[in-house]
Amino acid sequence: DSGVTQTPKHLITATGQRVTLRCSPRSGDLSVYWYQQSLDQGLQFLIQYYNGEERAKGNILERFSAQQFPDLHSELNLSSLELGDSALYFCASSVEPVRGIYNEQFFGPGTRLTVL
């Protein structure tokens, strides 16, 4: 158990809909990362938040957005869903990073999103 929790575990929805995925980082971790994993693309970095602020942005679509709240939990919002958005979505957290110094990430169990 990494200490990172994600809800829900599974989500089935239809094209065009909007969903919210939730992540609670390990106690004491200020950074949260979101990833998308599909069979053909592998693990894709979407976005990182540090203590409520966006720190780095990866291959995140404009239909997707995220935020980190004062209690440090994070939410990933996916809208206008398409079939191709079906994937595993992982959240990870790490201790307070100092720019230039990297700390290991602890991954949650993931949310499996199926868009029908």
Next chain:
Amino acid sequence: SQKIEQNSEALNIQEGKTATLTCNYTNYSPAYLQWYRQDPGRGPVFLLLIRENEKEKRKERLKVTFDTTLKQSLFHITASQPADSATYLCALLNRDDKIIFGKGTRLHILP
């Protein structure tokens, strides 16, 4: 173009032998390179991290090398065991703070 590549084919190794996995990258300038283990349906688990100015890192039966000239990292598991069977991912942290993962190599340790 920028690429990070791992062997897409599965690697079959006899129990007790050393498994060596390769990670090559192109047009990145990573400050760090990491290796993760991922079991089916689960999140990746961090194994080792190596910095750009380090040549080698060890942890128990695991060893990672990092050659910034060759733009390659090698990941070794010595005295391999069936429990080591999993997918192994390499990931680099680029200087723009973006993290890029390879697609992973599936490792099967045969009893």
